[in-house]
Amino acid sequence: MKLPQLSVFLENRPGSLAEPLKLLAAADINLVSISLADTEQFGILRLVLKEWERAKAVLEQDGWVANVSDVVAVDVDDQPGGLVHMLSVLAEAGINIEYMYAFALRRNYKAVLLFRFEDPDAAIEVLKAANISIVQEADMY
Amino acid sequence: MLKELWNDAAGGFHPVSAPDFLPEKQLREVQLRRLKAVVTRAYERVPLFRHRLEERGLTPESIQSLADIARLPFTVKADLRDTYPFGLFASPMTDVVRLHASSGTTGKPIVVAYTREDVDVWAEVMTRTLAACGLHRGDIVQNAFGYGLFTGGLGAHYGAETLGATVIPISGGNTDRQIMVLRDFGVTAICATPSYFMHLAEKALEMGVDLKDMPLRVGVFGAEPWSDAMRARIEADTGIQAFDIYGLSEIIGPGVASECAQHDGLHVFEDHFYPEIIDPETGEPLPDGTEGELVLTTLSKKAMPMIRYRTRDITAILPERCGCGRTIRRIRRIGRRSDDMFIIRGVNVYPSQVEAALLNVEGTLPHYQIILTREHGLDQMSVEVEVTPEVFSDKVRALEEVRSRLAHAIEHILGIRVGLRLVGPHAIPRSEGKAKRVIDRRNDS
Numbered sequence A: 001m002k003l004p005q006l007s008v009f010l011e012n013r014p015g016s017l018a019e020p021l022k023l024l025a026a027a028d029i030n031l032v033s034i035s036l037a038d039t040e041q042f043g044i045l046r047l048v049l050k051e052w053e054r055a056k057a058v059l060e061q062d063g064w065v066a067n068v069s070d071v072v073a074v075d076v077d078d079q080p081g082g083l084v085h086m087l088s089v090l091a092e093a094g095i096n097i098e099y100m101y102a103f104a105l106r107r108n109y110k111a112v113l114l115f116r117f118e119d120p121d122a123a124i125e126v127l128k129a130a131n132i133s134i135v136q137e138a139d140m141y
Numbered sequence B: 001m002l003k004e005l006w007n008d009a010a011g012g013f014h015p016v017s018a019p020d021f022l023p024e025k026q027l028r029e030v031q032l033r034r035l036k037a038v039v040t041r042a043y044e045r046v047p048l049f050r051h052r053l054e055e056r057g058l059t060p061e062s063i064q065s066l067a068d069i070a071r072l073p074f075t076v077k078a079d080l081r082d083t084y085p086f087g088l089f090a091s092p093m094t095d096v097v098r099l100h101a102s103s104g105t106t107g108k109p110i111v112v113a114y115t116r117e118d119v120d121v122w123a124e125v126m127t128r129t130l131a132a133c134g135l136h137r138g139d140i141v142q143n144a145f146g147y148g149l150f151t152g153g154l155g156a157h158y159g160a161e162t163l164g165a166t167v168i169p170i171s172g173g174n175t176d177r178q179i180m181v182l183r184d185f186g187v188t189a190i191c192a193t194p195s196y197f198m199h200l201a202e203k204a205l206e207m208g209v210d211l212k213d214m215p216l217r218v219g220v221f222g223a224e225p226w227s228d229a230m231r232a233r234i235e236a237d238t239g240i241q242a243f244d245i246y247g248l249s250e251i252i253g254p255g256v257a258s259e260c261a262q263h264d265g266l267h268v269f270e271d272h273f274y275p276e277i278i279d280p281e282t283g284e285p286l287p288d289g290t291e292g293e294l295v296l297t298t299l300s301k302k303a304m305p306m307i308r309y310r311t312r313d314i315t316a317i318l319p320e321r322c323g324c325g326r327t328i329r330r331i332r333r334i335g336r337r338s339d340d341m342f343i344i345r346g347v348n349v350y351p352s353q354v355e356a357a358l359l360n361v362e363g364t365l366p367h368y369q370i371i372l373t374r375e376h377g378l379d380q381m382s383v384e385v386e387v388t389p390e391v392f393s394d395k396v397r398a399l400e401e402v403r404s405r406l407a408h409a410i411e412h413i414l415g416i417r418v419g420l421r422l423v424g425p426h427a428i429p430r431s432e433g434k435a436k437r438v439i440d441r442r443n444d445s
């Protein structure tokens, strides 16, 4: 299953990460995961959250630039052979990974990997065929 | 039949626009008669001008045709500063009913004067301007040009009143109040600098006021160069029709030239302001259709005639007849001023070149600012560009690619290396008046 991920443009300056997070906290919006990709010049804040539509509206209302992309969550602990096996399955099928990051699900402390694929639908097909279990939306939030 | 063509406005033809449609032969006769009179007046009353004619062995009788204007010396902005405050006046102070002045960001301000007749001509050309923009009696005009020493506010005010429209003399600034008035008073037309209107439209949206739902129909924009991309953005975001108008205090203020509903160049009110295009390097006159510096001569001004005033604005005269039927000639929209140009590492750069590059890559023009610095004795140019939802991506590589494509596009046009920084939305200060595109910090340290 594809999950919506909210990305926010940040300038690389002190305090720029805190501002959107404060804004979401003030709107009583809970986050499932936070990841930050940053370069010398700018950063991209990536959020997975249940109320992503409301969060996007809240951020845009305040002047932040945000977009939504699909990511795929995989429960690594469940995989026979673990991460290495999974990556080789994807590589053999020629699936491109744009980026990935890990986080722990709060409800059962399981480690989950989030993948941003160039083609998420093709990736899901390949993972399913290899019996690699994909975390469903309902288990995430 | 002709009246059909004149019918710019829903309210019908305003008789004040009649000179816009003068047959060409008659127009040239009027211009020559007025040119002779204004040269005589300046020769008799302005010592600087008389001295310059004498130096060249010329007298007012040297003007026998419109082409003879090219024999006359130019007037430049420095002449106004050097004769500060009243040295170029051709009327005694008893006949002067109004003074305006430019804000003196560089040295002394320049002072301009009007007799009663001059104020009437000004009201007339501004009425013709607003009529060409489709305004008429019954329109509610929010005049957000600054009132005061700046000519914009009062110029538009007199024009709108003469037209019979309802004027709200709100002046510039206090954007929250502007939005309230615009909404509550049922404003149908607004006069402003384009950058201020964009600021106002953004603020309105943030306040939950969608200008598309308002009766606002027309925007009359001037006092700074603005691109076609900016017009497209304004029109798409607010649902209004945006008109470009042109003027400068030295000549009269706003009311020198205006777009019509064709939006294909600006008609110069050339029965009062005679346009020429010259080569800015050599001063030689250039034929219609060729790009160069606009030079204007005030044909009917009494208090302060300007003979061949060099505007520093780069444009071309469009000789073809306009689809609206007006016979007065048009100038192309002014994209750049020879004044805006800055020199970096020996290269002449216009902000409009940077704009063209940004526009090419993004499709619309983002907010940007050019910053010039000096590091270890070497000039550096960097451009800050606000990230828009259209170019933003969750992938670092994609954003880096946008950054380098923007940088390359600029470097390709200018031929020099530039730094390019993506900044957050609203990171670049929005001015309430004119847009500040270039920040020069080279002499700060």
Ligand SMILES: [Zn+2]
Residues within 6 Å of the ligand: B259, B260, B261, B262, B267, B322, B323, B324, B325, B326
């Ligand atoms: Zn026209």
